[in-house]
Amino acid sequence: MVTTSNQSEHKEQQLKQVITLLSDGEYHSGQKIADELSVSRAYIWKLIQQLQAYGLELESVSGKGYIWQSPSSLLSDNKFLLALKALDVNYNYFLATDSTNQKLKENFKDKALVVAEYQTSGRGRRGRNWSSPMATNLYCSYGWKTELPVQQMGGLSLIVGISIVEALERIGFKNLQLKWPNDVRVQQKKLAGVLVELNGDASGDLEVVTGIGLNINMQTEQRAIEQDWTSLSKLNGKPIERQGVLLTILQQLQINLEKFEQLGFVFFQEIWNRYDESFEQAVEIIRGKDSIKGIAKGVDQVGALLLERNGVLETVYAGEVSLRVGEVQ
Ligand code: ATP
Ligand code: BTN
Secondary structure (H helix, E strand, O other), X not given: OOOHHHHHHHHHHHHXXXXXXXXXXXXXXXXXXXXXXXXXXXHHHHHHHHHHHOOOOEEEEOOOEEEEOOOOOOOOOHHHHHHXXXXXXXXXXXXXXXXXXXXXXXXXXXXXXXXXXXXXXXXXXXXXXXXXXXXXXXXXXXXXXXXOOHHHHHHHHHHHHHHHHHXXXXXXXXXXXXXXXXXXEEOOEEEEEEEEEEEEOOOOOEEEEEEEEEOOOOOOOOOOOOOOEOOHHHHHOOOOOHHHHHHHHHHHHHHHHHHHXXXXXXXXXXXXXXXXXXXXXXXXXXXXXXXXEEEEEEEOOOOOEEEEEOOEEXXXXXXXXXXXXXXXX
């Protein structure tokens, strides 16, 4: 008898098969997909409905079939797994999960890479929701164990942001900017977010979970996103293969974490300031109901924001604050 867990594994395999078939960006009739999977056409209709409910941007055109206009290979195919071998990571892949940060926190390993095609509870800072449509963007978390003291970790989300920007520049993207402390933006629109979570272990080392959400092929309106956003495919006007993007970011992140361990944030201070979207701008720093206004002057040697108020330079630590560009009164 087939057990429930076997059944759900089987269903997952079928969902992956459908995505893989559609990843050529061509039309596929329901009948053709049904024949490939040796199931009924009605069952394929249900699988397609499920994928659409998970946010996969599929279109159905009568007489032609289904088409995925912004296709991408899954982050689990053999080509990708082979390429990942060179990077010495412990890979944990989910078609769907709650949150890759959560999964890595529950089962932390140094150099672990947790990737999901779809997150049901992807989150940003202060538990805010992170929109994670199926097989469309990048949702990943990387595990890093370090002897560095917790006091130095304020700069880490900035270094992850720098790693994303440097990786995307290597691929050919331009005009990328950083917004303190955890956003990658282009043309004043959010492209990626970083969520760093820390845990102390028994030996006194820190277990660091660095979560990255990067919009790659997202095209359609997302009701849940409360701010302007963009994606790599919107910027380029064509679908982007996600595998190369993930590998390049991971390489750059590994290089930069090593530099951070050896040289501290100070090595990255000037680099961050070069990409700073708010540099010399009037900004508002919001903490709960309170807010202060000033002129942003980049970051200091530990990654704290420098804010000029009434001619005096003040230091703002990331913690629970948000930065908004606005008028100084
Ligand atoms: P700050 O970090 O300065 O407080 P923020 O707007 O960047 O502000 P975060 O908590 O870092 O806030 O990120 C969550 C924000 O990101 C929410 O406003 C949410 O609407 C938005 N968001 C959710 N999913 C996405 C996505 N896929 N792409 C872009 N933005 C998203
Ligand atoms: C932000 O801008 O607030 C950070 C968003 C971070 C989203 C990523 S997606 C992968 C990882 N898992 C999560 O639940 N969050 C991060």
